[in-house]
Amino acid sequence: MISQTMQHALNAQINLEQYSAQLYLAMSAHCIGKSFKGFGQWLKVQASEETAHAARLIDFVLDRGGKLELQALEAPPTEFGGVIQVFEAILAHEKGITGRINALFELARAEKDYASEIALQWYVTEQVEEEARVGEIVDHLHAVGDQGGAIWYLDSKMGKRSVQ
Template sequence: MLNGELTAALNDQMVFEISSAYIYLGMAAALERMNLPGCAHWMRIQADEELIHADIFYRYINDNSAAVELQAIPKPEFDSSGVLAVFKGALKHEKIVTSRIDKLAALAMKNNSFATLNFLNFFVTEQVQEEKSVQEIIDQLELAGNSKEALLFIDNKLAARAAATAPAAAATV
């Protein structure tokens, strides 16, 4: 059973995951306007992944007989002045997500909620990969500089990102 403090924090994270999807959807739209459909596709998959994460939190809260509390989703704010700015914004956002997940894990430990700590382990590990993947794209964009050919190559590469699916590990918690 989850206590009130932990339930509230898990609900906040669930809503934050939905908000993250909204941010990535906005980034995808900005990249579409830049005529970078591969980059936009990458961000849409990112948005889908965040909705999957929100669903995992939703199920965990419900599975523990706690109340799911929905909240308002704020309008996404990010720098859309160029493709590099968008991806740097995505990395900044992922670092915020990492910090939030770490705080949730600390809260689970403080409350001796070992099941919640085990549940959050997936997200702790996931965030390492999330930050790494966005950083790799930023590194490639920075190497490309002003080369339109290199940008088109990167865009084409990002178009190959596979659709997001719920991770097997998260389905078992």
Template sequence: MLSEKMTEALNGQINKEMYSAYLYMDMSAHCTYEGLGGFANWFMVQYQEEMSHAMKIYDYINEQGGKVVLHAIEKPPGNFGTPLEMFEATLKHEQFITKSIHELVDLAYEEKDYATQIFLQWFVTEQIEEEANDNELIAKLKLVGNDGNGIFMLDRELETRTFTPPAGEE
């Protein structure tokens, strides 16, 4: 059984994951508008991942006898700039999410909530991957700079990304 404090914190994380999804959907729309279909695809897959993260926490709260309480989702900024600026913002956002996950782990340890500690380890590992993906794309974007051919090639590469649901969610 989850404590009230842990339930409240996990509900807060659902909101952060939903905001992440909303942010990436908005970035996808921006890329579509700019004619960058591959970048749009990458961000839409990211949207799907973030929604699955929110649902993973939603299901966990319910399985542990807690009450899910949904909060309003903040509007994304809507002005994203260049692809490099978008991925730098994405990395900054994922670092914020990583910090939030670490705070949840700290709370689970503080409360001796072993089930939640184990549950959250998946998210700790996932955040390592999220930040590594962003760093890789930032490096590639810095390498190509403003070269249209380089952006075009990277756009084609990002077009191939597909969503793979986390294990147990197929």
């Protein structure tokens, strides 16, 4: 059985993962609208990953006898600036998610909820990967700037990402 406190906290994270998917879809549309179809594709895949993260947490809550508590999601913005600003915003968002995951892990530890702690370990590791991947993209974008042929090369490279 999962505690009400942990159930509520995990449900908040499920809703945040769903918001992240919506945010990345909005960013994808923004990039595609600016003819950066590769960055748009990368973001579509990222959105599907966020949905999968939410689904994984939903399964965990239900497997523990908990209840799913979906909430209405805030609409994401529709304007994000240039591609560099988009990916800087993604990195900031992912760092915020990392903080939330860490707080969930601390809550599980404080409640001596070992099952939740073990399940959350996957998310801790995933966030390290997310921040590293997006940080690398931000570094590449800063290196090439948002003008000239190099950004179009990165765009074509980003478009090769697919759902795994």
